[in-house]
Amino acid sequence: MQRSFDIAVIGGGVVGLAILRRFAMSGLSAVLLERGADILNGASKGNSALLHTGFDAPTGSTELACMQAGYAEYLAIHEKLNLPLVQSTALVVAWSEQEQAKLDGIMAKAHANGVADVRHVARDELRKLEPKLSPAAKAAVLVPGEHIIDAWSAPLAYAHQALAHGAVILRNAEVTGGNFSNGEWTLASKAGPVTARIVINAAGNFGDLVEAMARVSPFTITPRRGQFVVFDKEASQLVDAIILPVPTERTKGVVLFRTAYGNLAIGPTAEDVTEREVAATDTATLERLKARALDMVPSLAGIGVNAIYAGLRPATEHKDYVIEALPERGWITVGGIRSTGLTACLGIAQHVAKLYALHFGALPNPPDPIWTPVPNLAEDRPRPYMQGGEIVCHCERVTRGEIVAALEGPLPAGDLGGLKRRTRAMMGRCQGFNCSAHVEALFREKSHGAA
Amino acid sequence: MERRDVIIIGGGPAGLSAARRLAELGVAATVLERDQQAGGVPRHCGHLGFGWQSHRRLWTGPRFAEQLRADSTALDVRTGHTVLGIDGNVLRVQNQHGINEMAANRIILATGTRETPRAPRFVGGSRPRGVTTTGALQANVYLQNFKPFACPVIIGSEWVSFSAILTCRHAGIRPVAMIEAKDHISAPRPGDLISKLIYGVPVWTRTKLTAIAGQPQVEAVEIERHGKRERIACDGVIFTGEWVPEAALLVNRPKVTLAGNVHGDLKTSGACWREGRAIAEQIARGSA
Numbered sequence: 001m002q003r004s005f006d007i008a009v010i011g012g013g014v015v016g017l018a019i020l021r022r023f024a025m026s027g028l029s030a031v032l033l034e035r036g037a038d039i040l041n042g043a044s045k046g047n048s049a050l051l052h053t054g055f056d057a058p059t060g061s062t063e064l065a066c067m068q069a070g071y072a073e074y075l076a077i078h079e080k081l082n083l084p085l086v087q088s089t090a091l092v093v094a095w096s097e098q099e100q101a102k103l104d105g106i107m108a109k110a111h112a113n114g115v116a117d118v119r120h121v122a123r124d125e126l127r128k129l130e131p132k133l134s135p136a137a138k139a140a141v142l143v144p145g146e147h148i149i150d151a152w153s154a155p156l157a158y159a160h161q162a163l164a165h166g167a168v169i170l171r172n173a174e175v176t177g178g179n180f181s182n183g184e185w186t187l188a189s190k191a192g193p194v195t196a197r198i199v200i201n202a203a204g205n206f207g208d209l210v211e212a213m214a215r216v217s218p219f220t221i222t223p224r225r226g227q228f229v230v231f232d233k234e235a236s237q238l239v240d241a242i243i244l245p246v247p248t249e250r251t252k253g254v255v256l257f258r259t260a261y262g263n264l265a266i267g268p269t270a271e272d273v274t275e276r277e278v279a280a281t282d283t284a285t286l287e288r289l290k291a292r293a294l295d296m297v298p299s300l301a302g303i304g305v306n307a308i309y310a311g312l313r314p315a316t317e318h319k320d321y322v323i324e325a326l327p328e329r330g331w332i333t334v335g336g337i338r339s340t341g342l343t344a345c346l347g348i349a350q351h352v353a354k355l356y357a358l359h360f361g362a363l364p365n366p367p368d369p370i371w372t373p374v375p376n377l378a379e380d381r382p383r384p385y386m387q388g389g390e391i392v393c394h395c396e397r398v399t400r401g402e403i404v405a406a407l408e409g410p411l412p413a414g415d416l417g418g419l420k421r422r423t424r425a426m427m428g429r430c431q432g433f434n435c436s437a438h439v440e441a442l443f444r445e446k447s448h449g450a451a
Numbered sequence: 452m453e454r455r456d457v458i459i460i461g462g463g464p465a466g467l468s469a470a471r472r473l474a475e476l477g478v479a480a481t482v483l484e485r486d487q488q489a490g491g492v493p494r495h496c497g498h499l500g501f502g503w504q505s506h507r508r509l510w511t512g513p514r515f516a517e518q519l520r521a522d523s524t525a526l527d528v529r530t531g532h533t534v535l536g537i538d539g540n541v542l543r544v545q546n547q548h549g550i551n552e553m554a555a556n557r558i559i560l561a562t563g564t565r566e567t568p569r570a571p572r573f574v575g576g577s578r579p580r581g582v583t584t585t586g587a588l589q590a591n592v593y594l595q596n597f598k599p600f601a602c603p604v605i606i607g608s609e610w611v612s613f614s615a616i617l618t619c620r621h622a623g624i625r626p627v628a629m630i631e632a633k634d635h636i637s638a639p640r641p642g643d644l645i646s647k648l649i650y651g652v653p654v655w656t657r658t659k660l661t662a663i664a665g666q667p668q669v670e671a672v673e674i675e676r677h678g679k680r681e682r683i684a685c686d687g688v689i690f691t692g693e694w695v696p697e698a699a700l701l702v703n704r705p706k707v708t709l710a711g712n713v714h715g716d717l718k719t720s721g722a723c724w725r726e727g728r729a730i731a732e733q734i735a736r737g738s739a
């Protein structure tokens with residue numbers, strides 16, 4: 001196997017994969033090293049899967065610039081990669097007079113951020129737009145450009161496109177050390193050594209630890225845990241827009257949103273934790289989230305909960321992302337991408353490519369792009385079972401063909417979590433009561449016993 | 452569009468017995484079963500306890516399911532047929548070839564029931580391998596010959612919880628304990644003695660599971676026992692019982708007749724079989 005590259009990206013989350021894709025499509029040789037058994041095993045696996053306009057991001061920040069560039073690129077490429085775009089709109093809902101007083105400020109910030117189509121929605125109109133929302137809702141700001149996407153098929157598509165352009169993705173490849181000499185990095189990894197001219201740190205919740213290979217890290221990660229509760233399909237009929245709270249200084253707050261898979265979910269919480277790897281849930285918080293959802297939409301009462309999950313966002317002491325090049329060290333830092341990574345990742349990749357061109361040399365003339373459409377997982381477009389086939393996971397209507405396909409190809413599922421993220425199998429209301437033995441047997445058969 | 456007098460959704464004990472009885476009474480019925488094989492949940496209950504109410508035999512679940520299929524050979528039972536939705540008397544049905552509509556004068560819903568898994572119980576902690584339900588464990592042990600763990604805890608003490616113990620025993624799995632939040636077991640009284648004396652599994656009542664720990668496999672559970680927190684080493688968690696009807700097709704409130712465990716209160720497979728038969732007789736009388 002090739003061991004020497006122009007670019008080595010550390011971290012197989014949504015940010016690392018978008019960067020890998022950008023460099024591979026620019027004609028450079030690129031490798032990605034992921035510590036987990038599959039991509040999307042860290043911060044990227046537990047988010048709310050929304051495509052944000054940046055209306056509420058810090059004005060003038062790198063984060064905002066990357067979000068808006070990422071948003072635009074997603075709109076430009078999603079059809080070529082067969083990625084969903086559920087044009088839902090969002091409502092920032094004020095539930096108290098104090099919150100209502102902040103809506104003008106939210107409008108002003110949106111305008112300052114170049115999001116011009118936001119507008120006030122008074123109580124009567126809010127009742128018409130969202131009749132199932134509790135009458136306690138006082139007023140809102142409508143943000144037409146906020147959309148629902150799919151947190152897993154998008155980065156998977158970026159990975160596949162990178163692979164089609166010659167990139168290499170190494171999994172179970174935790175980087176254990178690195179040495180920079182004669183203008184080249186030698187990285188030691190659990191998948192063997194790799195050399196590269198430039199290393200890009202996109203290590204998410206491990207970003208500060210990886211950064212220490214190049215310098216004293218200018219940021220410290222304090223993972224911010226976010227828990228979510230997912231309601232059964234019938235709940236998605238109750239709300240149309242993404243229901244955002246009036247944000248606080250610290251967090252965007254708990255959001256009620258439909259998912260691309262046809263559910264309704266609430267989350268995330270924002271809890272500072274020390275644990276970097278295991279995103280644990282706890283009963284009391286889940287109960288509070290469910291109660292909050294029922295406060296917002298009383299007719300949710302009696303609708304079942306399908307799933308619970310938690311994610312860890314790589315928060316730092318800085319308000320903005322930390323994205324910078326170290327020209328003398330052959331290194332680019334991409335740190336603290338804490339809650340807008342799915343939206344911003346394509347923009348971050350553009351930004352990183354510009355830093356590369358500025359400090360490390362012009363990018364070669366790119367070859368024609370190869371488009372690698374991924375299987376559709378979203379409910380708003382045709383799904384494979386509609387064409388026939390054997391349904392294995394009945395709750396989510398996943399066919400045997402989809403499961404087999406996810407276990408083959410250039411980037412087969414590395415673990416059961418990866419299989420779920422590629423197919424939705426076992427993620428529905430029965431949580432595998434009916435199909436898990438069958439699905440897991442298919443996984444064992446295809447992956448030769450690797451768990 | 453294909454039209455049938457009666458369509459039965461679900462080919463388990465209730466659905467198959469209803470179809471057979473309808474045929475005996477001269478009413479043509481079609482059974483739509485989403486799995487590749489009819490027989491329902493008994494297919495993966497490998498222990499004894501099936502067949503008495505219907506056939507006056509004492510069989511294992513798979514043997515009972517085999518008999519149900521044998522009793523249905525002359526009937527119109529279509530496996531691999533998933534009903535996606537019901538609108539009035541029209542059903543949207545998916546199969547190997549795509550989606551079609553079918554119409555029926557009467558629809559019997561016999562889709563059964565499932566156990567409540569971890570998520571809606573709001574049991575916190577990490578998300579390791581080895582967290583399952585009795586149904587999924589039985590499918591692993593009896594259908595896939597796979598042992599997902601060696602020493603799990605069992606959550607709940609309904610009849611099915613003891614079925615989980617039997618399944619473990621069959622596979623050489625040794626449960627650490629059976630945990631019940633109430634101050635007595637849910638199944639009738641001798642269950643705990645049988646569990647303890649015959650199978651060596653202690654039953655802890657007034658004990659609540661609060662969290663699951665471990666990655667990638669379960670390493671321990673946190674419990675609250677008589678008000679005190681404890682950590683119990685184990686490598687799996689079996690959530691048992693707390694049955695939820697498999698009633699997603701009822702969301703639009705279609706006019707259907709329910710048969711078997713989709714009703715709610717859990718009945719034995721024999722009771723479901725008898726209910727399917729009784730409903731068939733009512734329908735035959737009504738349409739006669």
